[in-house]
Amino acid sequence: MRTHSRRRPLRCTEMSEISQKIRRVIFEKYNDSNLRFTNDEIFEVLKKNGAIDKSLTIDDMEQHFDELCDSGMMRNIAQNFTTQWFKLFDALEKLQCVSCQGQSYICRSEETKCPACGAAI
Numbered sequence: 001m002r003t004h005s006r007r008r009p010l011r012c013t014e015m016s017e018i019s020q021k022i023r024r025v026i027f028e029k030y031n032d033s034n035l036r037f038t039n040d041e042i043f044e045v046l047k048k049n050g051a052i053d054k055s056l057t058i059d060d061m062e063q064h065f066d067e068l069c070d071s072g073m074m075r076n077i078a079q080n081f082t083t084q085w086f087k088l089f090d091a092l093e094k095l096q097c098v099s100c101q102g103q104s105y106i107c108r109s110e111e112t113k114c115p116a117c118g119a120a121i
């Protein structure tokens, strides 16, 4: 068991910026509930895009993947050391929040709240 000593508390209704970047990668590359994808694959894409800080490690990403599982968007189907395999419950849909104008990628199985500001969508 790894510890979560570096885990920062999340604001209750808002999701982390990194988890939203993960949503976007999933939407663009793995948006099919029959597909499996790994945290390593998403992490590589985020690093290649320069979407996340170069100093981040796969361990730093864990809380953000956990967050997406907790929200009901996807589930963890297997794990081997630090590699985790995930599957979406439903394909993600791109929505624009009327409250903050932000674009979000949301799954129908989730509560329909804007991940950025918490407003109902």
Ligand SMILES: [Zn+2]
Binding pocket: 097, 098, 099, 100, 101, 102, 114, 115, 116, 117, 118, 119
């Ligand atoms: Zn919003």
